[in-house]
Amino acid sequence: MKSFILALCQNRPSYDIQQNLKRVFEMLNKAARKGAELIVLPEIFYYPYEIEKLRDQTDKDNQILNLLCEWAGTNKKYLCTGSFVEKRSDALYNTAYLIDPEGTIILKYSKSHLFDVELPNLKVQESAVFTKGDTIDVADCELGKIGILICYDIRFPEMARLLGRRGAEIILVPAAFNTVTGPAHWKITFRSRAVENQCFVAAVSPARNRRSSYRAYGHSLIIDPWGRALAEAGTGEEIVFARLDPKVLIDTRVKLPLLRHRRDDLYKLTDKP
Amino acid sequence: MKSFILALCQNRPSYDIQQNLKRVFEMLNKAARKGAELIVLPEIFYYPYEIEKLRDQTDKDNQILNLLCEWAGTNKKYLCTGSFVEKRSDALYNTAYLIDPEGTIILKYSKSHLFDVELPNLKVQESAVFTKGDTIDVADCELGKIGILICYDIRFPEMARLLGRRGAEIILVPAAFNTVTGPAHWKITFRSRAVENQCFVAAVSPARNRRSSYRAYGHSLIIDPWGRALAEAGTGEEIVFARLDPKVLIDTRVKLPLLRHRRDDLYKLTDKP
Numbered sequence: 001m002k003s004f005i006l007a008l009c010q011n012r013p014s015y016d017i018q019q020n021l022k023r024v025f026e027m028l029n030k031a032a033r034k035g036a037e038l039i040v041l042p043e044i045f046y047y048p049y050e051i052e053k054l055r056d057q058t059d060k061d062n063q064i065l066n067l068l069c070e071w072a073g074t075n076k077k078y079l080c081t082g083s084f085v086e087k088r089s090d091a092l093y094n095t096a097y098l099i100d101p102e103g104t105i106i107l108k109y110s111k112s113h114l115f116d117v118e119l120p121n122l123k124v125q126e127s128a129v130f131t132k133g134d135t136i137d138v139a140d141c142e143l144g145k146i147g148i149l150i151c152y153d154i155r156f157p158e159m160a161r162l163l164g165r166r167g168a169e170i171i172l173v174p175a176a177f178n179t180v181t182g183p184a185h186w187k188i189t190f191r192s193r194a195v196e197n198q199c200f201v202a203a204v205s206p207a208r209n210r211r212s213s214y215r216a217y218g219h220s221l222i223i224d225p226w227g228r229a230l231a232e233a234g235t236g237e238e239i240v241f242a243r244l245d246p247k248v249l250i251d252t253r254v255k256l257p258l259l260r261h262r263r264d265d266l267y268k269l270t271d272k273p
Numbered sequence: 274m275k276s277f278i279l280a281l282c283q284n285r286p287s288y289d290i291q292q293n294l295k296r297v298f299e300m301l302n303k304a305a306r307k308g309a310e311l312i313v314l315p316e317i318f319y320y321p322y323e324i325e326k327l328r329d330q331t332d333k334d335n336q337i338l339n340l341l342c343e344w345a346g347t348n349k350k351y352l353c354t355g356s357f358v359e360k361r362s363d364a365l366y367n368t369a370y371l372i373d374p375e376g377t378i379i380l381k382y383s384k385s386h387l388f389d390v391e392l393p394n395l396k397v398q399e400s401a402v403f404t405k406g407d408t409i410d411v412a413d414c415e416l417g418k419i420g421i422l423i424c425y426d427i428r429f430p431e432m433a434r435l436l437g438r439r440g441a442e443i444i445l446v447p448a449a450f451n452t453v454t455g456p457a458h459w460k461i462t463f464r465s466r467a468v469e470n471q472c473f474v475a476a477v478s479p480a481r482n483r484r485s486s487y488r489a490y491g492h493s494l495i496i497d498p499w500g501r502a503l504a505e506a507g508t509g510e511e512i513v514f515a516r517l518d519p520k521v522l523i524d525t526r527v528k529l530p531l532l533r534h535r536r537d538d539l540y541k542l543t544d545k546p
Binding site (some may be wrong): 117118119134157158161227255262264268269 | 430464465
């Protein structure tokens with residue numbers, strides 16, 4: 001990987017998609033002006049994360065996705081779109097893309113674990129809307145080897161580990177934890193994935209919208225391979241920046257060679273069994 | 274599992290083994306008097322963790338182990354011995370035992386990952402002394418399903434996951450993190466293993482000994498399945514106690530069914546590949 005500035009746009013989606021897009025492009029332009037080479041948006045960045053309403057929020061004819069590709073190509077930036085409600089052969093997926101500075105999609109990832117839970121005052125059933133994705137991959141680009149996971153996926157150490165084993169140096173995680181699981185698990189889970197796989201991890205949440213029934217946790221976070229938080233947002237609209245320095249990654253892996261110390265003779269993790 | 278009181282004895286081993294054993298039995302007696310039903314000792318609880326000296330610290334004829342079995346049988350307690358330098362077919366292993374209230378060994382585990390690192394001011398090469406263990410198992414006893422890992426093992430999420438998949442409700446981890454990795458990774462790593470496997474996790478360190486070249490981190494820790502620290506020691510000699518309540522485990526697994534949401538169709542983790 002190379003040294004570069006990463007920016008996370010913690011935008012606050014309302015029910016007005018056109019207004020949200022206007023705001024997102026303002027934030028992207030600002031992040032670009034400040035020197036970010038890779039910018040990441042949150043899970044379902046263009047609409048409040050209210051699962052029962054997402055069925056109607058597909059990105060028809062990839063209109064929004066095409067705008068983002070155009071923005072990336074024009075501004076010569078890498079852009080991780082955060083996620084869309086994607087319609088594919090009559091099923092809906094929660095899908096994120098990584099776009100390169102030519103405006104070309106170089107990685108597509110659909111959320112593999114669906115959040116079906118009953119927490120105090122919060123019942124969510126993603127499987128009523130979404131179908132599970134079934135691919136895990138890493139893009140090898142000029143910035144480094146980049147993988148994408150989405151929100152709930154991060155709780156399953158197998159996922160980040162499979163990306164780590166494919167050489168991931170940076171894992172981008174559009175996400176929307178809530179105000180129950182966020183304070184309890186957000187920071188330790190993302191930090192632990194960075195520490196155990198010795199890579200950079202970026203967790204990108206929407207800002208909290210008090211008018212929505214779903215209260216996103218916020219606290220977008222950039223973690224280095226030693227587990228340090230390089231930047232952390234509050235709960236409002238905010239862009240957080242950090243320089244990702246490959247020396248930290250190399251130094252961590254030399255000092256504490258966790259990836260080499262795995263016991264391939266004792267356990268085996270494979271995908272598509 | 275049943276509801277019971279767990280105690281961790283964070284003793285401070287010196288170079289005088291007889292003196293150390295005297296202190297350990299005092300602490301065990303105290304923990305028993307206070308109602309603990311399971312008591313856990315740290316990694317190499319009877320000698321300072323100076324790797325180059327451990328070759329000479331095998332427990333000859335299981336003398337110390339037999340004393341601990343006798344203590345457990347007499348006091349009708351479960352006891353996890355922390356670990357010994359065990360000689361087995363001309364190799365040395367870092368081995369821990371779980372003893373039941375009859376004084377019988379019901380689980381034996383040898384450290385699977387050896388700590389070979391070069392940290393600032395701290396070079397450790399465990400593989401110069403120890404051979405890696407190669408078994409992973411869970412004891413199903415009156416208290417619940419109990420697994421053991423040792424120190425560095427906890428950094429490899431595959432290990433706790435394999436115990437979790439075997440039904441572990443409680444994972445006991447005799448350990449001796451140091452003052453570099455301890456502040457950086459001790460608490461988040463143990464908390465994350467508890468959260469992702471939705472089980473109780475106990476991390477048991479020796480107290481810090483300023484006369485030893487190896488400065489143990491201390492901070493013995495009991496975590497519940499939601500990731501809360503139920504008890505945490507400082508750096509000195511101390512016994513920490515917590516009641517482990519199966520309701521918390523069941524409630525966590527019902528609210529957030531992580532173990533059911535694993536994607537066995539997308540990835541597979543096996544041991545002894």
